[in-house]
Amino acid sequence: MSFLTRRGWISAVVMALLAVLPPVFFLTGNAFYLDLATRLSILAIAAVSLNLILGYGGLVSFGHAAFVGLGAYAVGIPAHHWLYGGLDFLATTSGFVQVPLAVAVTALFALITGAVCLRTKGVYFIMITMAFAQMIYYLIVSIEEYGGDDGLVIDTRSELPLIDLDNPLQLFGLAYVSLLVAMLLVRMITRSRFGMVLQGAKGNEERMVTLGFNIYAYRLTAYVISGAMCGYAGALLGNFTTFISPEMMDWSRSGELMFMVILGGAATTLGPVLGAIAFIVVEEILSSFTIYWHLPFGLMLMGVVLFARGGLMGLLRGRREDGE
Amino acid sequence: MNAVLDISGLNKSFGGIKATDDLNLSVRAGELHAVIGPNGAGKTTLISQLTGMQKPDSGRIRFKGRDITAMAPYSRAHLGIARSFQITSLILEMSVLDNIALALQAREGHSFRFIRPAHALTRLRAEALALLDRVGLADKADQPTVALSHGEHRHMEIAIALASKAELMLLDEPMAGLGIEESAQMVELLRGIKGRHTILLIEHDMDAVFALADRISVLVYGHIIATGSPDEIRGNEAVQHAYLGEE
Numbered sequence: 001m002s003f004l005t006r007r008g009w010i011s012a013v014v015m016a017l018l019a020v021l022p023p024v025f026f027l028t029g030n031a032f033y034l035d036l037a038t039r040l041s042i043l044a045i046a047a048v049s050l051n052l053i054l055g056y057g058g059l060v061s062f063g064h065a066a067f068v069g070l071g072a073y074a075v076g077i078p079a080h081h082w083l084y085g086g087l088d089f090l091a092t093t094s095g096f097v098q099v100p101l102a103v104a105v106t107a108l109f110a111l112i113t114g115a116v117c118l119r120t121k122g123v124y125f126i127m128i129t130m131a132f133a134q135m136i137y138y139l140i141v142s143i144e145e146y147g148g149d150d151g152l153v154i155d156t157r158s159e160l161p162l163i164d165l166d167n168p169l170q171l172f173g174l175a176y177v178s179l180l181v182a183m184l185l186v187r188m189i190t191r192s193r194f195g196m197v198l199q200g201a202k203g204n205e206e207r208m209v210t211l212g213f214n215i216y217a218y219r220l221t222a223y224v225i226s227g228a229m230c231g232y233a234g235a236l237l238g239n240f241t242t243f244i245s246p247e248m249m250d251w252s253r254s255g256e257l258m259f260m261v262i263l264g265g266a267a268t269t270l271g272p273v274l275g276a277i278a279f280i281v282v283e284e285i286l287s288s289f290t291i292y293w294h295l296p297f298g299l300m301l302m303g304v305v306l307f308a309r310g311g312l313m314g315l316l317r318g319r320r321e322d323g324e
Numbered sequence: 325m326n327a328v329l330d331i332s333g334l335n336k337s338f339g340g341i342k343a344t345d346d347l348n349l350s351v352r353a354g355e356l357h358a359v360i361g362p363n364g365a366g367k368t369t370l371i372s373q374l375t376g377m378q379k380p381d382s383g384r385i386r387f388k389g390r391d392i393t394a395m396a397p398y399s400r401a402h403l404g405i406a407r408s409f410q411i412t413s414l415i416l417e418m419s420v421l422d423n424i425a426l427a428l429q430a431r432e433g434h435s436f437r438f439i440r441p442a443h444a445l446t447r448l449r450a451e452a453l454a455l456l457d458r459v460g461l462a463d464k465a466d467q468p469t470v471a472l473s474h475g476e477h478r479h480m481e482i483a484i485a486l487a488s489k490a491e492l493m494l495l496d497e498p499m500a501g502l503g504i505e506e507s508a509q510m511v512e513l514l515r516g517i518k519g520r521h522t523i524l525l526i527e528h529d530m531d532a533v534f535a536l537a538d539r540i541s542v543l544v545y546g547h548i549i550a551t552g553s554p555d556e557i558r559g560n561e562a563v564q565h566a567y568l569g570e571e
Contacts, residue, residue: 191441193429200426203415210375210409211430211488212401221436 010316011270015180018277022172034168040280041175042236047260047272048182049229053222054258055266056190058202059118062126063133064257067106067227069249070136071234074102076244077146079154086145095158095165099235106231107224109136114223118216130251140246151245158239165239175236179273182229187269189225198222199267259297263304265313274312326353327386328492328522329374334383336369336546343369344380345546351492356518358525358533361543362566367526368410370543371496374524375407376400387492401430406490408481410497410526414469421465423480424452427487452487459483459513475506482513492522499529511535534558542566 004012022037046068053059075098081091092098113132120128146152157165165171189195201208201215208215238244247253256279264275282300286293308315329351336344343366351357361367372378374385376397385393392400414423425448429435443449456462459479464472469480478498485493498514499507511532517523518536527533533540534554541551544566550557557563 188441189438191443192439193435193437193442193445195438196422196426196429196442197435200415200418203417204413206377207409207413207415208426209377209397210401210407210413211427211484212398213430213435214396214398218435 007268007270007313007317010313014270014273014277018273019176023169026169026172031168034172036280036284038168038172038175038240039237040276041172041179042233042240043257043260043280044273044276045175045179045182045233045236046230047257047264047276048179048186049226049233050257051261051266051268051272052186052189052226052229053219054261055268055271056186056195056202057198057219057222059219059223060126060258061117061129061223061226062251062254062258063113063129063131064226064230065249065251065253066133066136067110067230068234068237068253068257069140069244069246070106070109071102071231071236072238072241072244072248073140073146073152073234074098074105074231075158075235075238076152076154079156079158080146080152083154083156093156093159095160098158099232102231102235102238103228106234107228110224110227111220114220114227118219118223130254133249133254134251137246137249137251140249147245149246151243151247153243154238155242157242158235171240175240178232178236182233183269183273185229189222190267194218194221259301263301263311265311268311268313271311271313274316278312327351328353328388329524330384330386330389331374332384332386334370334373334385335381336366336373336378337381342546344373344383347383347543347546347548349541349548349551351522351524352539353522354519355538356514356523356525356536358527358537358540359543360527360530360533360540365543366546367543368496369546371407371410371494371526374494375405401488401490404489404491405494406485406488406492407494408485408496408498410500412474412477412481414477414480414484416468416470418469419466420456420461420469420472420480421449421452423469424455424483424487425449427484428452428455431488455483455487458486458516460509474501475503475509478502478506478510479513482510482517486517486521490521492524493517495523495525495527497527498525499527499532507532 022034025033046064050061050064053061078090078092078098081087082093117125117128141149163170163174197213197218201218205215260275260279261272263278264273265271282297283293286296304311327350331347331349334344334347359367369378373380376395380393384391387403387405428448428451453462453465456465459482461476461479464476482498499510502510507529514536525537537554539551540554540557541548542557542563549566550560550563
């Protein structure tokens with residue numbers, strides 16, 4: 001038995017490159033590429049968490065950008081009050097408040113909306129998750145205090161002991177390590193008994209219910225975990241951009257996350273990361289040629305869906321060569 | 325009375341069609357009770373109401389004396405009712421062993437267990453393998469379910485019903501789509517299970533039913549027109565007229 005499967009090797013190589021290349025670019029004077037890698041890592045965390053319910057759970061959530069946005073505002077709003085006063089109980093720049101707040105708020109939002117959404121199936125589920133996300137979007141737009149449409153500029157990042165998020169290398173390090181942890185967490189969950197139930201319910205709902213599983217409860221739990229992880233990604237994104245706007249939770253952002261998961265390979269550990277890499281790289285290249293870069297992008301996705309089932313991960317892995 | 329399952333006055337309509345019409349049926353502990361009836365007699369609708377997938381319009385279903393008419397489907401499984409499906413209903417993308425292991429997992433209370441890999445639970449794996457052995461599929465344990473034949477899927481259905489250690493097994497046409505030889509194997513398999521579980525067998529295959537059943541009920545247009553031993557049913561004029569005559 002070899003130490004790693006082919007799939008394992010691919011993951012190890014990709015993740016090692018992602019760890020090493022960006023700092024090398026940074027130290028050789030290409031700071032831009034480090035920023036790109038930080039954004040990529042953060043989006044990949046969101047995609048990895050979406051994969052938990054979309055890939056493994058078979059639940060097509062079209063509203064995951066709302067969790068990212070809420071997570072970002074959970075950093076931005078306390079920072080805003082710390083800078084400009086008001087709501088003293090909330091005003092802080094401490095990461096120990098902001099990050100748990102992001103996770104808690106998004107978990108709660110996932111619990112409430114999930115409880116409703118998961119009563120529906122198929123297209124209805126897609127539409128209702130999107131509707132909830134748009135609700136939050138318009139709610140934020142309507143709040144003048146936090147910049148409404150224009151968004152919220154915060155000049156201060158979360159303060160944490162030992163690491164300084166104003167240092168781009170350290171911010172990237174945090175995002176990268178967070179991504180690794182998120183990947184391992186989702187991998188652990190999906191391989192556990194809980195994960196077996198989640199995947200079983202995707203494969204055959206009626207069978208699982210007949211066996212005695214209350215699949216609603218399992219799905220809701222997965223939805224909350226996924227939402228909270230996305231919220232964490234949002235907290236990182238807020239720190240990265242220091243400009244937090246409702247645009248972060250636009251429905252097209254949710255679509256992009258879905259794109260990453262499906263393009264990369266749903267229900268695989270590395271798939272969403274590959275998807276995020278492809279998304280960021282292609283976006284960079286195409287958008288330098290044309291502002292209509294979404295068009296070739298869409299064609300690419302169609303090509304993958306039609307001709308490479310299993311996404312990029314499926315292409316790399318070759319034909320069903322490791323059954324685990 | 326030692327009825328495990330007691331159905332009284334059950335009614336269910338879809339639009340103007342009465343799929344279940346004042347249905348009364350009682351299944352005794354330990355017996356293999358077969359329900360036969362022509363196509364469209366309402367056999368599957370009956371099973372759906374027993375598992376809770378459909379709600380009856382009126383009537384009562386009691387399991388071991390307890391009214392389960394309005395109970396959620398997953399709760400019924402916990403009480404000890406297992407079901408095999410007429411149309412094979414497995415998790416095709418999972419391995420054969422995983423399908424059985426999930427059924428065993430269901431028996432052990434909740435599965436909100438996030439840390440240990442399910443594949444590392446050797447006790448569950450071993451028990452699942454033993455069940456597969458019993459239905460003759462041990463050598464296929466690691467194959468993806470989708471790769472198995474229809475007949476093998478039918479055997480998996482039985483293994484899953486067995487895994488639940490249910491007191492009452494609802495078997496919905498286990499012979500459906502099987503060839504002559506496969507049917508014979510299935511009859512042998514069921515003969516081995518019979519007596520250890522109470523079984524309600526819904527079946528089209530007359531040879532199988534008369535070979536296996538302790539008692540038979542005949543369902544016609546949603547109503548039970550006769551219940552009795554295989555010999556009694558064979559001799560029953562109303563049954564011959566309504567059903568057997570058409571074969």
